[in-house]
Amino acid sequence: MVKTEIHTHVGIISLNHPEKLNALSREMVHDLVAAFESFKADGIRVIILKAEPNKSNVWSAGHFIPDLPEDHEDPLGYNDPLEVLLRSIQRYPGPVLTQVHGSVWGGACDLIMTTDISICDPTATFAITPAKLGVPYNASGIGHFIARLGTNQAKEMFFTARPVDAITAEKWGIVNHLVEEDQLEPYTMEMAQHITTLSPLSIHVIKEQFRILANSQALSADVFEKIEGLRTMVWESKDYHEGLKAFREKRKPDFTGE
Numbered sequence: 001m002v003k004t005e006i007h008t009h010v011g012i013i014s015l016n017h018p019e020k021l022n023a024l025s026r027e028m029v030h031d032l033v034a035a036f037e038s039f040k041a042d043g044i045r046v047i048i049l050k051a052e053p054n055k056s057n058v059w060s061a062g063h064f065i066p067d068l069p070e071d072h073e074d075p076l077g078y079n080d081p082l083e084v085l086l087r088s089i090q091r092y093p094g095p096v097l098t099q100v101h102g103s104v105w106g107g108a109c110d111l112i113m114t115t116d117i118s119i120c121d122p123t124a125t126f127a128i129t130p131a132k133l134g135v136p137y138n139a140s141g142i143g144h145f146i147a148r149l150g151t152n153q154a155k156e157m158f159f160t161a162r163p164v165d166a167i168t169a170e171k172w173g174i175v176n177h178l179v180e181e182d183q184l185e186p187y188t189m190e191m192a193q194h195i196t197t198l199s200p201l202s203i204h205v206i207k208e209q210f211r212i213l214a215n216s217q218a219l220s221a222d223v224f225e226k227i228e229g230l231r232t233m234v235w236e237s238k239d240y241h242e243g244l245k246a247f248r249e250k251r252k253p254d255f256t257g258e
């Protein structure tokens with residue numbers, strides 16, 4: 001479900017499941033994590049993550065919704081495949097760049113927030129959608145958005161679940177650069193190749209410090225348990241089941257807040 005290529009010290013990973021709009025299924029995430037591991041073993045210094053085109057012009061549709069559990073289980077727990085992928089991006093010893101053409105949804109938007117540098121073209125949009133499905137988003141994920149955007153914009157994205165267009169995404173800092181469609185690939189590759197000429201050890205250690213500093217806000221056990229209690233209430237709710245059922249039945253959900 002992914003394609004990989006290597007150009008000297010740059011590794012390219014492309015999401016490649018057009019039939020399901022590159023939704024992040026268990027299988028796709030497994031292949032992605034394996035690609036990161038293999039690039040790490042080969043000493044690849046910079047990774048570009050991109051997506052093969054599809055008819056809907058979707059970069060990724062986010063979590064593969066049929067994988068979300070319906071049996072009283074945390075849908076975004078520590079061992080959820082997407083969470084495992086986000087940690088492998090954060091711990092990759094070199095920068096992970098995303099090259100975005102098309103719309104980005106839900107968990108894939110969290111993935112963009114977790115990568116190191118993002119570049120998009122005017123077709124890109126970004127939406128974070130738990131409120132459309134009744135999903136209790138997790139604290140680490142909300143933290144990724146606050147870190148990248150600040151609280152005001154992060155709240156707007158979560159509370160409206162509306163796609164943010166490419167111009168706004170650049171203004172808000174979701175992406176570092178918005179470039180013309182025909183420049184997306186060369187611009188991203190030039191930046192990646194430039195980074196490979198710099199000290200990989202220095203960059204690795206700086207990236208690790210960014211990761212540690214971003215997680216340096218300690219939560220007390222009490223606060224952590226409170227957050228988990230609140231989230232449990234949501235995934236055990238009627239709304240969560242209604243959100244998943246409505247997706248299966250291809251209709252709008254009818255949420256009651258129960």
Ligand code: YXS
Binds near residue numbers: 023056130
């Ligand atoms: O009916 P078939 O078999 O052809 O499959 C359809 C869709 O069911 C499938 N598909 C997905 N399958 C699993 N998980 C998904 N997230 C997903 N999205 C799409 O792909 C086939 C083509 O989709 P279709 O016919 O709807 O294409 P379209 O061009 O009419 O519409 C494109 C979209 C992206 C607007 C539409 O597919 C859509 O709204 N997809 C869901 C986007 C979304 O809300 N993603 C969030 C996933 S949940 C998640 O990431 C977190 C848990 S959270 O929400 O908390 O952030």
